Amino acid sequence: xxxxxxxxxxxxxxxxxxxxxxxxxxxxxxxxxxxxxxxxxxxxxxxxxxxxxxxxxxxxxxxxxxxxxxxxxxxxxxxxxxxxxxxxxxxxxxxxxxxxxxxxxxxxxxxxxxxxxxxxxxxxxxxxxxxxxxxxxxxxxxxxxxxxxxxxxxxxxxxxxxxxxxxxxxxxxxxxxxxxxxxxxxxxxxxxxxxxxxxxxxxxxxxxxxxxxxxxxxxxxxxxxxxxxxxxxxxxxxxxxxxxxxxxxxxxxxxxxxxxxxxxxxxxxxxxxxxxxxxxxxxxxxxxxxxxxxxxxxxxxxxxxxxxxxxxxxxxxxxxxxxxxxxxxxxxxxxxxxxxxxxxxxxxxxxxxxxxxxxxxxxxxxxxxxxxxxxxxxxxxxxxxxxxxxxxxxxxxxxxxxxxxxxxxxxxxxxxxxxxxxxxxxxxxxxxxxxxxxxxxxxxxxxxxxxxxxxxxxxxxxxxxxxxxxxxxxxxxxxxxxxxxxxxxxxxxxxxxxxxxxxxxxxxxxxxxxxxxxxxxxxxxxx
Amino acid sequence: xxxxxxxxxxxxxxxxxxxxxxxxxxxxxxxxxxxxxxxxxxxxxxxxxxxxxxxxxxxxxxxxxxxxxxxxxxxxxxxxxxxxxxxxxxxxxxxxxxxxxxxxxxxxxxxxxxxxxxxxxxxxxxxxxxxxxxxxxxxxxxx
Numbered sequence: 001x002x003x004x005x006x007x008x009x010x011x012x013x014x015x016x017x018x019x020x021x022x023x024x025x026x027x028x029x030x031x032x033x034x035x036x037x038x039x040x041x042x043x044x045x046x047x048x049x050x051x052x053x054x055x056x057x058x059x060x061x062x063x064x065x066x067x068x069x070x071x072x073x074x075x076x077x078x079x080x081x082x083x084x085x086x087x088x089x090x091x092x093x094x095x096x097x098x099x100x101x102x103x104x105x106x107x108x109x110x111x112x113x114x115x116x117x118x119x120x121x122x123x124x125x126x127x128x129x130x131x132x133x134x135x136x137x138x139x140x141x142x143x144x145x146x147x148x149x150x151x152x153x154x155x156x157x158x159x160x161x162x163x164x165x166x167x168x169x170x171x172x173x174x175x176x177x178x179x180x181x182x183x184x185x186x187x188x189x190x191x192x193x194x195x196x197x198x199x200x201x202x203x204x205x206x207x208x209x210x211x212x213x214x215x216x217x218x219x220x221x222x223x224x225x226x227x228x229x230x231x232x233x234x235x236x237x238x239x240x241x242x243x244x245x246x247x248x249x250x251x252x253x254x255x256x257x258x259x260x261x262x263x264x265x266x267x268x269x270x271x272x273x274x275x276x277x278x279x280x281x282x283x284x285x286x287x288x289x290x291x292x293x294x295x296x297x298x299x300x301x302x303x304x305x306x307x308x309x310x311x312x313x314x315x316x317x318x319x320x321x322x323x324x325x326x327x328x329x330x331x332x333x334x335x336x337x338x339x340x341x342x343x344x345x346x347x348x349x350x351x352x353x354x355x356x357x358x359x360x361x362x363x364x365x366x367x368x369x370x371x372x373x374x375x376x377x378x379x380x381x382x383x384x385x386x387x388x389x390x391x392x393x394x395x396x397x398x399x400x401x402x403x404x405x406x407x408x409x410x411x412x413x414x415x416x417x418x419x420x421x422x423x424x425x426x427x428x429x430x431x432x433x434x435x436x437x438x439x440x441x442x443x444x445x446x447x448x449x450x451x452x453x454x455x456x457x458x459x460x461x462x463x464x465x466x467x468x469x470x471x472x473x474x475x476x477x478x479x480x481x482x483x484x485x486x487x488x489x490x491x492x493x494x495x496x497x498x499x500x501x502x503x504x505x506x507x508x509x510x511x512x513x514x515x516x517x518x519x520x521x522x523x524x525x526x527x
Numbered sequence: 528x529x530x531x532x533x534x535x536x537x538x539x540x541x542x543x544x545x546x547x548x549x550x551x552x553x554x555x556x557x558x559x560x561x562x563x564x565x566x567x568x569x570x571x572x573x574x575x576x577x578x579x580x581x582x583x584x585x586x587x588x589x590x591x592x593x594x595x596x597x598x599x600x601x602x603x604x605x606x607x608x609x610x611x612x613x614x615x616x617x618x619x620x621x622x623x624x625x626x627x628x629x630x631x632x633x634x635x636x637x638x639x640x641x642x643x644x645x646x647x648x649x650x651x652x653x654x655x656x657x658x659x660x661x662x663x664x665x666x667x668x669x670x
Contacts, residue, residue, distance in 0.1 A: 081540045081591060093567060096593040097540045167542050169566075208545060299619040299640050332619050332640075408548055415549035419644050428641055435623060446622045448592055520567060 005253035006211035008376045014368035023371075027320075027361035028285075031269035033262050033374065034362035035320040036285035045358040046316075047124065047323035048348040049074040050341050051291070053103035056455045057113035060103035064118060066338060070345050074124040074323055075154075077114065077134075078102040078335070084168035086130055088503035089452075090459045092522050099452035101335050105129060106502045107462060111137035112144055120147040124323075125154035126199075126289075130163075130170065132180045133502050135188070135197060136492045155196035155245060155289075156184065161222050161394050162205040165404040171519025174398040176509060180488060182230055187489040189239050196287065198226065199245045203291045206249040208407040209414025212260040213377065215249055217384035218403070220267065224385075225394045227276055237276045241283030245322075250312040251293045257312070258364060259373035261288055261319035266378055289323035290316045295414070299332030300427040301438055302445040310347050317357040318364055324348065330445035339444050459501070466499035472527035474498035475508045479527070482512035531655035533584045534576050536564030539593040546618055547588035550647065557648040570601035577605075577612045583655040584635070589618035595625065602633040611661065613654045617647070 002010045025031065028038030037044070049072050052063045064075050078084070080102040082094035088106045089098045098104050105114065115125065120142065127134040135156045142152050160177035164170065181198065188197030200223050206215035223244065231237055246264065250257045268286040272278040292312035297305040309326040316324045326347050328340030336344065352358055364370045391397055398404075417423040424430050474495035481491050488509070495505050507517040507525055517525045535551050537544065544566060551561045562580050564573060577585050585601065587594060594616060602614050613635035621629070626637040636650045 081542065085540055085542070087540065093569070094540045096538075096596045097591055100592050169542060333622070334620075411545040412549055412552055415545070415553075419553075432641065442622075446624070448595075451592075451596075 004256040004373065005251060006213040006256060006377070006380065008256070008373065008380065014372050016368060025365075027365075030273070030281070030284060031266045032285040033266040033269075034365045036265065036287065036322070037320070037361055045352045046321055046348075047074040047289070048072060048345055048352075049076050049126070049323060049325055050328070050336060050344045051076050051078050051128065051325050052336065052341065053078045053080070054101075054335060054449050055099040055452050056104055056458075057110040059099075061114055061116055061118075063338075063341075064114075067341055067345065068119075068123060070342055071349055072123070072345055074126060075118065076325060077127040077129060079127075079129040080104050081168065083129055083502070084170075086133070086170040086172070086502055086506040087520075088459060088501045089456050090463070091503060091518075091520070093520050095453075095456065096451050098455050100449045104452060104455050105133070105137065106459060108137075108140055108496050108499070109462070111141045115141040115145065120145070120152060125152065126156070126196075126323075127154075128157055128201075128204075130502075131156035131158050131184055131197075132489070132492055133505075135184055135195075136489060136496055139192070139493060140496060149192050151194060152192055153194050155199045157199045157201035157204075157247060158184070158197075158226070159201045159205060159222065161225065161398045162218065162403055162407075165398070165401075166205045166208050166407050169519075170506060171510060171515060172506065173510075173513045173515060174395050176482070176513050178226070178229065178395060181226055182233065183487045183489050185226070185230060185240050185243070186233070186235055187487055188243065189235065193243075196243045196245045198240070198243060199247050199289070201247045203247050203249045205407065207293065207295045209295065209410040209412075210407075211410075212249075212251070212253070212256055213380045213384060214406070214410065216260060216264050216267075216377075216381045217388060218406075219246060219248075219264075220271070220381065220385045221388050221394050223268075224271070224389075231276065237272070237278045238280040238283050241272055241276070241278050242280060245287035245289060248288060248290045248321075249293050250290050250316050252296050252308060252311065254311060254315045255370060255373055256377070257315045258319040259370060259377045260381075261290075261316075261321065262362075262370070262374040263378035263381060264288065266374070267382060287322045288319075289325075290321045291325045292316070292327045294327045294331045296425075297327055297329070297331040298425060298428050299445075301433065302329045302332060302441045304427055305329035305331065306343055306347070309344065310351070313347055313351050314355075314357065317351050317355075320358075320362055329441060333445045334448065337444055337447060462499075463501070468526070470498045471495070471500050471504070475500055475504055475525075475527040478505060479508040479512045482509055529659075530559050531584065531651050532560045532562065532580060532582045533586050533651060534562045534564050534573060534580060534582045535586045535588065536568045536573060536576075537566045537588050537590070538568055538570075538597040539591070540567070541589070541591040541593050542566050543590035544588070546590065550586070550588065550617060553644050554648055554651060557644075557651075559648070559651060570597055570604050573601060574604050574608065574610075578608075578610065582612060583658050584613045584615055584651060586615045586617065586651075589616055589620055592620060594618075594621075595628075598629055598634060599632040606633070611658055613658065615651070615654070617642075 027035040158181040202219035326344040328336035617638035
C-alpha cells in the first residue's frame, strides 16, 4: 500500500463512500473548506507576487518596480540574513553577508527608499522581515509618503514560538517575540485595520522538512496561543481574527497539499466559531497565501525547478489560495534573479489566464479522493494539535527546546529519505546527468551578488551624523517600556524616527528581558 | 587507529543548519567523532576549537556566500599557525567554478548535494589517514 507524503495510507482508488464531510458544503459558507469566496466573487484569481530583495533599499526598490512592471500584484520583501537576524549591517559578524541574500534594512531612511514611488493603492505590501521592524518601517513610510494608514493593505509574518529555532535566530526570548506579535496585532487593529498584522508563517519552519500534518499542527498551536493571549488581554476576537492569515508551504505531493489547505480552512473556521466564539464570517474564513517549497528545488538541473514550481503553483491555484509566490528556479544557489522572477510571475499568469484554473471555486470539490484525503488531513492535524497542547504551555515547550528538536529530527529525516532514495528527486538521486552536461540555466543560477560593503560604510556614517542624545533617550524609553504592559509598537516607531537602528532597538529590548544586548557579545549598548 | 575527529560548523551569519546537522549525524553513524561547532563561527573561532580538540578536519557547511571570503581566510590561518588540519567544504551553493577556486586556495575536499553519503565518509577517512601518516612521519623524524 502506498502513502501520501505525510504518511496517510492510500487506497488503489476511491469510491463514493469516502470523504463525506464536504458533501453538503459550498464555497464561501461555513466551514469554508471549499474556499472563502462566495461564488459571486469567484474567478478573481489570486495575488501574483514573488519574493524579492537584494543589496540596499534603493536597489531593492528598483527590483520591486521591475516586478510590478511585469505584472506583480503584491510586494513581498525579504531581508538579508543580518536583517532577518536583527543585526545591523555594521555588526562585525555579518560583514560578508550584507545585501547578498535579501535587502539590508536597519533604519528609517531604508524604508523610505524601499517603498519610494510604490503605488500603495494598487499593491499590497508584505514582507518576510522581522515583523516588528517591517510593520513600523512601513507605518513610517506610509506616513512620510502621505498614504492613509487605514487604507494600507499588506502583511507581516509572525512565528514567535519557532522563529528562534529555524533559519534565523535573533537571540530574543520567546515571551518577548509573542508580546511583540500581540502588540503588533493590537496596534494594527486600531490604526491599520486593512493590514494583516498576523500571518502565521508555517512556510519557513516547515522548510526544515516537516510533513504537511506537522506543518499545520504547529501552525495551529501558534495561532491558538496568540488568539488566547489576545482574548485574555480583552481584545474582542472579531476585531483581530479577520486579519489572521496563514502562509503555507507547498511541496510536490499535489493532492495532499490541496487537501491540507482545504482541511486547514475547515479546522480554522470550526475553531474560531466553536472554541473562540467568533461570529463575523470574516473571522471564520481564513486567508491563505502560499510560497512554493524551496526545499524541493535542486541545485542540479535548475530548469527542472521551473516544472516543480508550475506543479506546486497549480496545486495552490486548485486549492484556492489568496496569494502565491513561486520559488525561483535558481533557489538552489541564490535569492531570485530578474530572470527567475520573470519565470515565476509568468508561470502564475499562464496558470490563471491560459489554464483557467480559477474559473470556478474549488474545482476538485466532490472528488472522492480529495474529499477523503481532506478528512484524513483534518483529523491527523487536529490529533497532533491535541498531542502538542497536552505537553504544556507552548512558550515553555519552546524554551525547553522541544520545537527545536522537532525541526532537527525533520531535517535529518528529510535528508535521509533523499540520500537513501526512499523519496525520489529527479536529477538528484535518480535520472542524474553528469556535472559537465548540466548547463541549462546554470549561468544565471550561479551568478552572485557581492556583499554590499559600501552599505556598511553608509550605516557607520549615518550613526556618526545623528543626534546620539535623542537616540539614547528613545532607546531608554523603549527599554523601560518592556517591563510595563504598554504597547511597544509606538515606542519602536518613536525610536526609529529619532534615528535608532534595528540592532539597537532589538538590543535594548533584549537587555530589558535580561538577555545580552548583542547575542554575539561583540557590541555594547550606548544609551 | 583513532577514528577521524571532525569539527562541523557554519560561518558568520549563515544559519541554515539543515545540512550541517544531517552530515554530522551521517558521519557519527559512520563511526567518526564529531564536535558540532554550530552557527556563528569566524575563522578564528574554528581554529581555536580545532586546536583545543586536536581535530583532523574542519568541515564547513555553506549555505550562503560568506564562505567565499571566510574559507580562504581560515585556510590561511591554519597554515600561518603551522597546523595540519584539513579544511573541507560542503553545500549546495558551492558551484563547480567556486569549488575549483577553493581547491586552489587549499580546501582538502568539497562536497555538493549530489554526493552520496558513502563518498563523504570515505573522503573524511582518507584525509584523516593521510594526516596521521604525515604526523607519524614527523614524529619519527624527531626520533
